[in-house]
Amino acid sequence: MVFKxxxxxxxxxxxxxxxxxxxGWGRAAQYVKHRLTRLPDEPHRIARGVFAxxxxxxxxxxxxxxxxxxxxxxxxxxxxxxxxxxxFIGNPITTPxxxxxxxxxxHWMLGIEEKLTVxxxxxxxxxxxxxxxxxxxxxxxxxxxxxxxxxxxxxxxxLPYLVGGxxxxxxxxxxxxxxxxxxxRAYQKIRAMKAEARRARRRRRGRPxxxxxxxxxx
Numbered sequence: 001m002v003f004k005x006x007x008x009x010x011x012x013x014x015x016x017x018x019x020x021x022x023x024g025w026g027r028a029a030q031y032v033k034h035r036l037t038r039l040p041d042e043p044h045r046i047a048r049g050v051f052a053x054x055x056x057x058x059x060x061x062x063x064x065x066x067x068x069x070x071x072x073x074x075x076x077x078x079x080x081x082x083x084x085x086x087x088f089i090g091n092p093i094t095t096p097x098x099x100x101x102x103x104x105x106x107h108w109m110l111g112i113e114e115k116l117t118v119x120x121x122x123x124x125x126x127x128x129x130x131x132x133x134x135x136x137x138x139x140x141x142x143x144x145x146x147x148x149x150x151x152x153x154x155x156x157x158x159l160p161y162l163v164g165g166x167x168x169x170x171x172x173x174x175x176x177x178x179x180x181x182x183x184x185r186a187y188q189k190i191r192a193m194k195a196e197a198r199r200a201r202r203r204r205r206g207r208p209x210x211x212x213x214x215x216x217x218x
Contacts, residue, residue, distance in 0.1 A: 041079045043184040048078025050180045051173040053086025058098055058169030060161040062125065065090060086176065096122075099161065101168060106160025114156060121157060128153045 039046050052072035056065050065087045073083035090098065096118040103116055131149055 039079055039082055039184075041082075043181045043188070045077065046079045046082045046184050047177045047180040048076045049073040049080060049082030050078075050086040051177040052076055052078055053083040054089050054176045055169040055173040056083075057087050057090030057094075058102060058165035058172065060099075060102075060125075060158055060165070089172070089176075098165070098168070102161050102165035103157060104164065105167065106162070106164025109163055110160055112156065112160060116157070121161075124153050124157045128158075 049069075053065075053069040056069040056072060059065075059068065061068050066084055069083040069087050070080045072078075073080045099121050100116070100118050103121055106112075107114065107116075128150055131146065134143075135146065135150075137143070
């Protein structure tokens with residue numbers, strides 16, 4: 001294959017880069033910005049996609065952020081690729097802050113009085129995932145299923161996270177929405193000016209435009 005890596009990455013390298021990409025998160029952020037500004041779509045559609053990706057990053061739907069952002073972008077008639085790229089806002093650096101703030105807001109809104117730390121929250125998610133997997137396996141074995149811990153996890157962490165992430169998710173999404181529109185407009189204007197300058201140089205040199213070239217031209 002033309003684009004296949006000569007030396008494929010190992011699972012360990014993929015896991016490490018999911019936590020800390022090559023070149024750092026600053027370079028990764030620049031890559032996301034570069035891809036967003038080059039999307040061939042209307043600024044408002046790209047901005048709606050960005051809103052969807054940012055908002056979904058404030059939900060506890062880990063493992064489904066891509067699917068959720070794409071679905072939300074489709075509902076909002078936004079750019080789906082922009083939504084997928086915007087889920088970058090939920091990275092290992094920002095996710096702990098999003099998690100603890102969302103759960104605390106959710107506890108306040110639901111009237112739950114219990115202090116949790118970031119480690120407690122992520123340990124609970126890990127434990128819930130393990131218990132779900134164990135219960136799925138128990139369906140095909142003689143082992144009993146246990147749902148009591150999952151019920152506690154849902155009421156104390158998942159539901160508060162889901163409810164508490166709505167307000168900060170909307171606020172952050174709207175901030176990125178209004179920041180995206182002028183950035184995309186400015187970049188598209190610069191690209192259009194550069195394209196016009198290239199066409200002007202071709203006309204001065206007497207070269208045919210690519211669109212005006214004949215069927216047999218290279």
